[in-house]
Amino acid sequence: MNQVIETILDHRSIRKFEDTALTEEQIKTIVQSAQAASTSSFVQAYSIIGVKDKQKKARLAELAGGQSHVAENGHFFIFCADLHRLQFISEKENQDFNVVLESTEKFMVAVIDATLAAQNAVIAAESMGLGAVYIGGLRNELSEVCELLKTPDLVLPIFGVAVGYPVHKPGQKQRLPLEHVYHEEEYEQNKDVYLAQLEQYDQDITEYYNKRTNGQRKDTWTGQMSGMMSQKARLYMKEFVESKGFNKR
């Protein structure tokens, strides 16, 4: 196994960081790594906003549902789907490309581009001895996040990434069985196979929590997922992304 795959397989989300700011050199390497990712038709439909300001980070931590690691870290990156750049070009050239910019296809392109860049950033950071965690909680109240970051229309913060020196090394949670996620030639159609895989996984996850909490926590993955779905979170999203010019047609 090479160093790259070791880094990838050793990933765990870090939620407690030393109070040491990243250097400009580290930030630059992380952003360059992000930019090296593939991008659909070379469109580079994303932007990254780096936040150091303590007050701003504290506010973002609140908006993300009170996650202290959003305020306390070495650097906070926000990854944005960005079609504003294309709109800027259209305006400069007196062209109206709204039918394209407002399409669900281009919304997907921008979300995908931003995410490819982000994962490169995270792997790069981890290879430098840093830890990272994605903050989907930024999507709790995107309207306030956009205001805080002064993003124009057609720029949508999709998640944050907190980076810094880790002060803990949490255990890794076992993923779904490989054969449940990876299908050959076509999607698995057999419901019995599908169900058996999920049941096996539930057992594995139950054992994991049982060990980690000395029998205190009884939990299955399917149970966690039901709980998550019953929360009905962020149902304002459709209207919000449309109000920013995305995903309208």
Add this chain to the structure above:
Amino acid sequence: MNQVIETILDHRSIRKFEDTALTEEQIKTIVQSAQAASTSSFVQAYSIIGVKDKQKKARLAELAGGQSHVAENGHFFIFCADLHRLQFISEKENQDFNVVLESTEKFMVAVIDATLAAQNAVIAAESMGLGAVYIGGLRNELSEVCELLKTPDLVLPIFGVAVGYPVHKPGQKQRLPLEHVYHEEEYEQNKDVYLAQLEQYDQDITEYYNKRTNGQRKDTWTGQMSGMMSQKARLYMKEFVESKGFNKR
């Protein structure tokens, strides 16, 4: 610079592969690397379909607009946004979570999860001496792709990744200026700064093509982007993803 960052920065899309199939061990390592990526609330809202069958790959190559490297490679992976698994759990528990599963938020979660996994897969492949290229062209005719792969509702192939031993090493295209993509504290508001960065980039790209083609190709990035936007590609996407149960509310 460590080996991981070297691998990331050395990325280029490979569009011509040796006729050597990946081993099962290589495929497993790539999928395990994909699975190691972060996932929103541990939901793992993606699936990967691996295609070896030559006829199927040839058909996918056609559907992707005649890209021969979709047919000729060491292995073809298709990354899918997948909420079917959650729906399966809901049905098993006699619960109706449609309002959540059909939300734009969960559509984003699934697209993001699939993309995080894919970028890990690509970096892992590249670290093993393999090359890769994303195939967004799969989104040209998703209805036929879904039929070919027998994907149920709430599974959406979002792109392919062709992997194999590279037979060329293309040059790297210079990305947008770092300071244009990376903003500090808030999104760059100054239109003059924004425009100057794009103009500088256009000059760089023009020089790149000029050198590479001995003056034959005159091109700017903003010109390429205008051309891309005028194509009005894949405008069926909104209706299609909704028909699969995504992004409806």
